[in-house]
Each structure stands twice: as structure tokens, then as C-alpha cells.
Amino acid sequence: MSLLTQALIASLVMFIVWLDYEWVHVWTYRPIVLGPLMGICLGNLQIGLEVGATVELMFLATVWVGSAVPPNEILSAGIATALAVTTGDATVAIATALPIAILGSALLTFRNTFMNTFAMQHFEKAAGKADIKGMKFWGIIIPVGLYHLVLFVIPTFIAVYFGADVCVKVLEMIPPEVLAAINCGGRMIGAVGLALLLKSINFNRAWPFFFLGFIFSAYLGVGNLGITMLAVVVVGIIYMYKEKTASNK
Structure with a gap:
């Protein structure tokens, strides 16, 4: 060309x-x-x-x-x-x-x-x-x-x-x-x-999740796909916890 x-x-x-x-x-x-x-x-x-x-x-x-x-x-x-x-x-x-x-x-x-x-x-x-x-x-x-x-x-x-x-x-x-x-x-x-x-973003509340992903990536060798799946699981847990808390009220 x-x-x-x-x-x-x-x-x-x-x-x-x-x-x-x-x-x-x-x-x-x-x-x-x-x-x-x-x-x-x-x-x-x-x-x-x-x-x-x-x-x-x-x-x-x-x-x-x-x-x-x-x-x-x-x-x-x-x-x-x-x-x-x-x-x-x-x-x-x-x-x-x-x-x-x-x-x-x-x-x-x-x-x-x-x-x-x-x-x-x-x-x-x-x-x-x-x-x-x-x-x-x-x-x-x-x-x-x-x-x-x-x-x-x-x-x-x-x-x-x-x-x-x-x-x-x-x-x-x-x-x-x-x-x-x-x-x-x-x-x-x-x-x-x-x-x-x-x-x-509101990093003051999100930094534990940031460092959780860093630990999995840097020390456990988890790839980007694994980190993404981990994030999805964490979001799901937080969502279910909030739903349960709201229903108890």
C-alpha cells in the first residue's frame, strides 16, 4: 500500500x-x-x-x-x-x-x-x-x-x-x-x-475495593478477566446486602 x-x-x-x-x-x-x-x-x-x-x-x-x-x-x-x-x-x-x-x-x-x-x-x-x-x-x-x-x-x-x-x-x-x-x-x-x-469518584469509600483488586493482580497473578469477575461478585454481594438491609427496615 x-x-x-x-x-x-x-x-x-x-x-x-x-x-x-x-x-x-x-x-x-x-x-x-x-x-x-x-x-x-x-x-x-x-x-x-x-x-x-x-x-x-x-x-x-x-x-x-x-x-x-x-x-x-x-x-x-x-x-x-x-x-x-x-x-x-x-x-x-x-x-x-x-x-x-x-x-x-x-x-x-x-x-x-x-x-x-x-x-x-x-x-x-x-x-x-x-x-x-x-x-x-x-x-x-x-x-x-x-x-x-x-x-x-x-x-x-x-x-x-x-x-x-x-x-x-x-x-x-x-x-x-x-x-x-x-x-x-x-x-x-x-x-x-x-x-x-x-x-x-468518591475514592474515600472505594479504596478498599481498589486495593483488593491490586492484591489479586499483583500478588496472586489474577488477570484482567478474573479481576472483572471478582468485581461483579463484590457488586452482587453489596447489592444483596443493601436489599436485605432495606427489607429488614
Whole structure:
């Protein structure tokens, strides 16, 4: 598969994913799904899974707070996975994921504060005239056909088509020890994402269950599936206990 074909496919996948993000919401835009999806389309599912899982952990607890736009995980996962596939090295994704996410945040802010405002003004004028065609044009065609194309699809194509060779040359210049350190740091990002997630819940009452799972995993060697089944059992016990307590009252 040529680099041009890969860039076009990556751009098409990004366009479809943004349509899902804006309209459908079947969660193809989450990195854990987008990474493997991009990997399958570009011919390397293994790297897609690796990058998708890594980027998902990076943005596990990212939420919108007021008008503050967080780093964008969609652009990050899509471009990072495409670059990793084209270079054949998942380390590229770890090194580029956060800068791309910050760029995505800036693009979203520009879209929300300027481009959407411009389109909304024309949409309101069309609505005031009961102009259905004008409302469709400014409410659907312009945001989807132009804004997504300019802000997300074209940058994806440019990053994949022109950035892959540059990334390879940069990687060849970086000592292996530095790449190993970057890879190790990327794996630690998952712990940061988990810590942010724990801060968003009532951890003061949940910490015994957290450490119970840690003990089973670290000292008893129980895998993720076993930990999940243990969690289901614990939730069931708590539910039955509360039901029994409520019935006794």
C-alpha cells in the first residue's frame, strides 16, 4: 500500500469518525476503538490495538469543564495510529500523541468560537425567512462538509503523507536509550489517567475495593478477566446486602 493511499484512507476514516462524534455516537471516536479501526484500514491491527489502548489511557478521565476544551483524543489517536503504521513503530505514536492532541484542542476552539458562530448567524437568518435549504446548508453541509474537511481531514492527510518520512528520519537520529525512555514514559501515562479517574469518584469509600483488586493482580497473578469477575461478585454481594438491609427496615 503506497503512502498516498494510506494518507487517503486515514483521512476517510477520520471523516467518518467525526461524523459519528457529531451525530451518531456509537463510540468509534474513542481511541480504544479508533486505534484498531485505523490499524485495520491501514493493514496493521497489532499497532492499532497498541496505540489505541495507550492513547485511551492518556485521556481516560478527560472531561469538558465549561468552555475549557481539553486536548483532543480523536485527532491524537487517529493521526498517531496512522503515523505508527506508516513508520512501523508504535513509539512514534507515544511521542506524537500529546502534541497532536493539543493541536486538536486548538482547532476545536477555533471551530467553536469562530466558525460555528459564523455559520449560526447565517442559519438564524435562513430560519427567520423559513428557508429550509439555507438552514440545511448552514446547519449541515457547511459544518460537516467544510469545517471537518478543513480542520480534521486535511490535517490528517498532511500529517500522514508528509510526516511519516520525517518521523522516520527523526527516530533514526534519536539514541535507542531515549526511545526506550519515551516508551517507558508512555506506559506510565496509563497510571496518570487512572489517577485522574479516581479523583473524579468518591475514592474515600472505594479504596478498599481498589486495593483488593491490586492484591489479586499483583500478588496472586489474577488477570484482567478474573479481576472483572471478582468485581461483579463484590457488586452482587453489596447489592444483596443493601436489599436485605432495606427489607429488614
